[in-house]
Amino acid sequence: MRLLWSFLVSIVGLATAARAKSSSGDSVLVLLDSSVNKDDYSLFFKGLEERGYDLTFRSAKADEPAIIKDDHPQFSHAIIFAPETKSYPKDITPQSLVELLSKGTNLLLALSPKQTPLTSLASEFSLIPPPPGTPLVSHFPERDTPATVIPVNVSHSSPILTPELPPVWFSGVPFALGTNPLLVPLLHAPAESFATDTLTDSDADVIAEASEKGGEGLWAGSQLGLVAGFQPVGGARATWVGGVELFSDEFAHKEISSGVKSGNEQFTVDVASWTFQESLVLRIDSVNHHRLDETAPRDKYTTNDKIVFTTHISRYNPQSSEWEPYSGIKDLQLEFTMLDPHIRTALPPVAGQPGTYSVTFRAPDRHGVFKFVVDYKRRGWTHLQSSTVVPLVPPRHDEYPRFLSAAWPYYTGAISTSVGFVIFSALWLGGSETKKAKGSKAE
Amino acid sequence: MGVLRYCLLALLAIAGVHASALSVQSPRVTITGPDAAQLRTESLLADGPLPTLTLGADDALKLTFQVVESDGGKGVQPHQVFLRFYDELSGEEGIQPLRVTPGGKAKFELSMSKPPASLPPSSTAPLRVSLLLGSFSHAPASYSLFDLLVPPSAPAPTHPDEPSFHARPEIVHTFRPDPALPPRPVSALFSGLVLAPWVVLLGLWSHIRPRVPRLFSPQILPFVSSLAAFEGLLFWYWVDLRLGDVLLYGGVLGLITALTGNKALSATGEWRTGRK
Numbered sequence: 001m002r003l004l005w006s007f008l009v010s011i012v013g014l015a016t017a018a019r020a021k022s023s024s025g026d027s028v029l030v031l032l033d034s035s036v037n038k039d040d041y042s043l044f045f046k047g048l049e050e051r052g053y054d055l056t057f058r059s060a061k062a063d064e065p066a067i068i069k070d071d072h073p074q075f076s077h078a079i080i081f082a083p084e085t086k087s088y089p090k091d092i093t094p095q096s097l098v099e100l101l102s103k104g105t106n107l108l109l110a111l112s113p114k115q116t117p118l119t120s121l122a123s124e125f126s127l128i129p130p131p132p133g134t135p136l137v138s139h140f141p142e143r144d145t146p147a148t149v150i151p152v153n154v155s156h157s158s159p160i161l162t163p164e165l166p167p168v169w170f171s172g173v174p175f176a177l178g179t180n181p182l183l184v185p186l187l188h189a190p191a192e193s194f195a196t197d198t199l200t201d202s203d204a205d206v207i208a209e210a211s212e213k214g215g216e217g218l219w220a221g222s223q224l225g226l227v228a229g230f231q232p233v234g235g236a237r238a239t240w241v242g243g244v245e246l247f248s249d250e251f252a253h254k255e256i257s258s259g260v261k262s263g264n265e266q267f268t269v270d271v272a273s274w275t276f277q278e279s280l281v282l283r284i285d286s287v288n289h290h291r292l293d294e295t296a297p298r299d300k301y302t303t304n305d306k307i308v309f310t311t312h313i314s315r316y317n318p319q320s321s322e323w324e325p326y327s328g329i330k331d332l333q334l335e336f337t338m339l340d341p342h343i344r345t346a347l348p349p350v351a352g353q354p355g356t357y358s359v360t361f362r363a364p365d366r367h368g369v370f371k372f373v374v375d376y377k378r379r380g381w382t383h384l385q386s387s388t389v390v391p392l393v394p395p396r397h398d399e400y401p402r403f404l405s406a407a408w409p410y411y412t413g414a415i416s417t418s419v420g421f422v423i424f425s426a427l428w429l430g431g432s433e434t435k436k437a438k439g440s441k442a443e
Numbered sequence: 444m445g446v447l448r449y450c451l452l453a454l455l456a457i458a459g460v461h462a463s464a465l466s467v468q469s470p471r472v473t474i475t476g477p478d479a480a481q482l483r484t485e486s487l488l489a490d491g492p493l494p495t496l497t498l499g500a501d502d503a504l505k506l507t508f509q510v511v512e513s514d515g516g517k518g519v520q521p522h523q524v525f526l527r528f529y530d531e532l533s534g535e536e537g538i539q540p541l542r543v544t545p546g547g548k549a550k551f552e553l554s555m556s557k558p559p560a561s562l563p564p565s566s567t568a569p570l571r572v573s574l575l576l577g578s579f580s581h582a583p584a585s586y587s588l589f590d591l592l593v594p595p596s597a598p599a600p601t602h603p604d605e606p607s608f609h610a611r612p613e614i615v616h617t618f619r620p621d622p623a624l625p626p627r628p629v630s631a632l633f634s635g636l637v638l639a640p641w642v643v644l645l646g647l648w649s650h651i652r653p654r655v656p657r658l659f660s661p662q663i664l665p666f667v668s669s670l671a672a673f674e675g676l677l678f679w680y681w682v683d684l685r686l687g688d689v690l691l692y693g694g695v696l697g698l699i700t701a702l703t704g705n706k707a708l709s710a711t712g713e714w715r716t717g718r719k
Contacts, residue, residue, distance in 0.1 A: 142583055179600060180602055181602050181604050181607075192525070192527075192575050192577065192583070194525070201522045204523070211540050218540060221538040304618070331610040333610060344611060344614040362618070365619055405625075408631065409636070412637045416641060419674075422670055427655060429707060430655035431654065
C-alpha cells in the first residue's frame with residue numbers, strides 16, 4: 001500500500017515538474033500541410049501539450065481557425081510546418097506574420113528546399129536562403145544515412161540550449177546569416193556541408209561554377225545557420241528552422257553513434273521553450289529615483305544633486321510559472337540623457353537584495369529635461385527598456401553655497417556696524433550730561 | 444519535385460558504406476613573388492609540423508594535387524573538393540570549391556593582388572587551410588594543408604546597431620570646477636583690518652572711561668534691549684529666517700520698540716529739562 005502511495009506521489013510530482021508554462025500565454029496554432037503527418041511528430045507535440053500548451057491543429061488548406069481577426073491575434077504562439085505548400089490561406093501572409101510578431105505572437109517557422117511564401121519572408125529577417133531545390137548536403141562523417149541527413153554538432157556556448165547536448169540530426173536547407181544583431185543563431189551548419197542540387201559525383205563542376213563570377217554563390221561552411229532565432233525590440237520571438245524533420249520522431253530516436261541517442265528531442269524542447277517565452281525572459285518590475293538623503297522621489301531635481309536610481313528586475317521561471325527577482329545581469333547600464341547621454345554608468349546589482357540594481361551619481365551641472373534611460377539588449381534575452389523623464393532645474397536663489405570664506409570681511413563689517421549702533425544708542429541714552437564746571441565758574 | 448526527391452533519397456540510400464576512401468597524391472604549393480621569382484616551394488602532407496606560408500601583398504600562391512582512391516591510386520573526380528580557410532581567432536571562414544579534371548588533377552591559384560571572394564577577413568592570426576574531399580561513392584577525407592599568413596584585411600562589416608548590444612563605454616560628465624576662493628588667511632587678515640577701528644575706539648575709551656549711569660533705569664533699558672533685539676532679528680534673518688517670518692517678528696518687535704522708545708525718549712527729554 002505504501003509502495004502504491006509513493007508511486008502515485010512520484011507520478012504526480014513528475015507531472016507537475018514537467019509543466020513549464022510560457023510567460024505570455026498557452027494557446028498555440030499549429031499549421032500543418034499534407035506532407036507533415038501529426039503522428040510522425042508526436043514526441044514534439046505531446047511534449048508541448050504536457051508542458052501546458054493548448055495546441056490547435058489546422059491544415060494549410062483550411063481557413064479556420066484564423067490566426068488574426070480584426071487586427072487582433074487569436075493565439076499566443078504559432079508553429080508553421082508547411083514545407084510543401086506554395087500558397088497559404090488568406091490570413092497567413094508575410095505581412096500578417098510580421099504584424100503578429102509586432103503584436104506579441106511568437107512564431108516557429110520551418111523552411112524547406114521548396115519555394116514557399118516563407119522563403120521570401122526569411123530575407124526580411126536578415127536570413128539569406130539558398131536557391132530553391134538545393135538542400136544541405138554533407139559527405140562528412142561517413143555514415144549510412146543519405147547525404148542530406150546530417151549529424152550536426154551543437155555549440156555549447158548559447159545559454160538557450162542545454163549544455164552538453166549530443167549532435168542533432170538535420171535535413172533541410174541552410175541559410176546565410178546577415179549581420180543583424182537581432183538574430184540569435186542557435187545551430188550552425190557543419191564546416192564541411194554545402195547546399196546543392198547535384199546528385200552524382202560527375203556534377204562537381206556545377207558547384208565550382210556556382211561560386212565563380214556570374215554564379216549564384218555557394219552556400220557552404222560553418223557560417224551558415226540551420227536554426228536561428230530572431231528577437232525584435234517588441235519582445236515577441238521568431239525562430240527559423242531550415243527543415244521540419246528536425247522535430248520528427250524518427251530523428252529523435254535515431255542514434256548518433258552506437259548507444260548514443262541524438263540530441264533532437266532535448267534540442268527541440270529548448271528551441272520551443274525559448275521561442276514561446278519560457279526561458280531567458282526578463283522584465284523590469286519597477287524603477288525608482290530619489291535624492292541621496294531622501295527616500296521619496298521628487299518631481300524635479302537640482303543640478304549637481306546626488307541622485308540614487310534603483311530598478312527591480314525579474315526573470316521568468318518556467319518551472320514555477322512565476323517571476324523571480326534576478327540579480328544575474330552583470331553589465332546593466334544607466335544613461336542620464338538629454339538628447340545625448342550626459343552620463344552613462346554601470347548599474348550593478350545590490351548585494352543582499354535579489355533583483356535590485358542601484359547606482360548613485362551626481363547630476364550634471366547643465367539644467368534641462370533629462371531622462372533616466374535603461375536600455376538593455378543582449379542576444380537571446382528579452383530587451384529591457386525604461387525611460388523616466390525628470391526635469392533638472394538650476395539652484396534657487398537660496399540654494400547656493402553660503403558663508404564663503406571670501407566674504408568674511410563683509411560679515412565682520414556688517415556685524416560690527418550693528419554692534420556699534422547698539423553700543424552708541426546705549427551710551428547716548430544711558431549717559432548723562434556732565435556739568436561744565438568751568439562754564440558755571442565764569443557766571 | 445516530390446518524385447525527384449524520392450529518387451534522390453533512394454539513390455543516396457543505396458550508397459551505404461563505401462568501398463574505398465579518397466586521398467590526395469603529391470600536393471605541392473608554390474609561392475611566387477611579383478616578378479615571377481619562386482619564393483618558396485613546399486611539398487605538403489609530409490611528416491612534421493604544418494608549414495606556415497607568408498604571402499605578401501603582391502605574391503601569388505599555387506596549389507596542385509591529385510585526388511586518387513586510397514587503394515589503387517586511380518585518379519577520381521569527387522563531388523566535393525573544397526579548400527577551407529579558417530581563422531581560429533575570429534571564427535571567420537571561407538570555402539573555395541576547386542575544379543578537378545576527370546583524372547583527379549586539381550590546381551588552385553591565389554593572387555593577393557586580386558584575392559578571391561572566399562578569402563575571409565583576417566587580422567594577424569594565421570589562416571588554417573584545409574582540404575575537404577567528399578563523394579557519393581567514396582569515403583570522405585579531410586586534410587590540414589598549411590597555415591597561411593596574409594596581409595591583414597579590413598575587418599568584417601558589422602551592423603551599425605551592434606554596439607548597442609554590448610556594454611557601451613562609460614560617459615563621465617566633466618563638471619565646471621568650483622569657483623576659486625582666495626586663501627583663508629587673506630580673508631582673515633582683511634577681517635582683522637575691518638576690526639581695526641574698534642581697537643582704536645577701545646583704546647581711546649580706556650582713557651576717557653565713559654560712564655552710563657542711567658542705562659539700567661527702567662525707562663532706558665527696555666528700549667536699548669529692543670534695539671538689540673532688532674539687531675538680533677537681523678542676524679537671525681541672515682542665518683536662517685525667511686522674509687515672511689522676519690516681517691512678522693519685525694512688526695511685533697517694531698510695535699514694542701515704538702512703545703519703549705516713546706517712554707525712553709520722553710524720559711530723556713524730561714531729564715534734560717529737569718536738570719536744566
